[in-house]
Amino acid sequence: MMGLSTPPAVRVWEHQLILYRRIWASNVVVSIVRPLLYVLGMGLGVGGLVDDGPRADEVLDGLTYFQFFAPAMIATTAMMVLVNDSLWPIRGGFLWNRTFFSQAASPISPGEIVGGVALWHLTKGLLSSVGVAVVLALFPSTRTWGLIPAVGVGALTGVAFAAPLTTWAAWRETDLSFPNINRFVIVPMFLFSGAFYPISQLPTWLQWFSRITPVWHGVELCRGAVYGGLSLGDVVVHVVYLLAWAGVGWVLARKVFADRLGN
């Protein structure tokens, strides 16, 4: 393998991979057990109530509650995982272990460091989405080939959060805002994401909140991927919307990283 050069962003990604090697076993267990508990608890528990309700068929498009809820977990899990991977770890890279400064002192440029971080986030998004997809494949009512594209959608949803939050974490001087981002931004998005019920159940103004959040677009895509029923136009809009968040986030992150590492 001598003489073969590895792209700089991949070399940054390798650092994360070495770190992950030490925690992957527990991580895999968590990424399967957590969705399993959610799917069983919500799907069977709440599902038992909803499926016998008077408007079940009309509201859920003919799906059982379990079927309705389960695919959404792919998008919401990726979101949760990557929110945590892009706040404190990014701050740590500037402040605690200062890994980004070490990388910037090597031939790697700040933009390539951001590229490596993005690759890693994509990897984590894929891994967490695979975990949920494996759980869904266990149940005949959610087992479709659509789980495969849904994994990609999950990863895309995750990076739509990771990219802007990486910028935020790199830009802020303190981490005081981080818990509040979780409490007041991520948790409401999760609740109004259309994962637990169709957003048509919400008042109009809250429906607009749902439509602005990237996670609703991910949830819609995942459900559409597993059961069909989305028009091509819908798919394009959802994908472009998620790509826009990721793309704008990474462009800004490149700027902030360059300023911080090369002042």
Add this chain to the structure above:
Amino acid sequence: MSGSEGTAVITAKALTKRFGDFEAVKGTDFEVRAGEAFGFLGPNGAGKSSTMRMIGAVSPVTSGELRIFGLDPADDGRKIRARLGVVPQQDELDEFLTVKDNLVIYGRYFDIPLKACREKAMELLEFVQLADRADSKVQPLSGGMKRRVTIARSLMSDPEILLLDEPTTGLDPQARHVLWDRLYRLKQQGVTLVLTTHYMDEAEQLCDRLVVMDQGEIAAEGSPAELIRTHSPREVLELRFPAGTNAEHAPKVEGVGARQEVLPDRILIYADDGEAALSEVHRRQAVPESALVRRSTLEDVFLRLTGRTLVE
């Protein structure tokens, strides 16, 4: 190995660094030659770290000219960084990884193949006498050990120039001596050392040549011995009077030496013959609580040039 015949590997002309309104480096000129150990001596805030970050091709030059290996960091930053080893002021190690993995992943930043990284890491851990800690996590290591890991890490890419920012700040005396010994060996192997320090003993121990920096400017340049010879009489008489009586005693001993400095805790009298100066002090019946005659050091040079001490 004075390096005086070596070719210049770093040259700076009117080198300036500004952060907003603050001018951290104010038009400095210096030259580092291949194979020498070159130091920036000065207190905190003198502009040493800013200078190092510019040499490290991470911090852009505001104005003036800087060449490293004849290359301009504005155009060839990546090429320059590939040939430098950097020991930053803070250790920047990944505490969740083992000592060895810290080295291996750093080698990967330089695109060294994984297998070569593993071999090199063990070789360098031998060199810094930490081979037995290769598989230990970084976290429990002492400050001196972490510093040695950082130095080993900086050598992964076989750098031609090693940049050391405050290499021994915060270490105990024994750890410092171990470190100095390793750095001295590197210099013998032909690695050019560029270091910043606010310890005059470190500068005297390690540097062939140094510049004294203060408030962004270079106050003097030369070998430690030259600087002392040029800027300070041979000996210093240190007088300690009862607390708070320095001002009252200062006029009494005025003129005993070539020059005197009144510090908060003592009066320094610079003279070629310290013992003779002490006799004169006694003759004038200014009896100190204690008196000490010593050789002039870089600390005295700094005091002479700036009117301030290096370490407050």
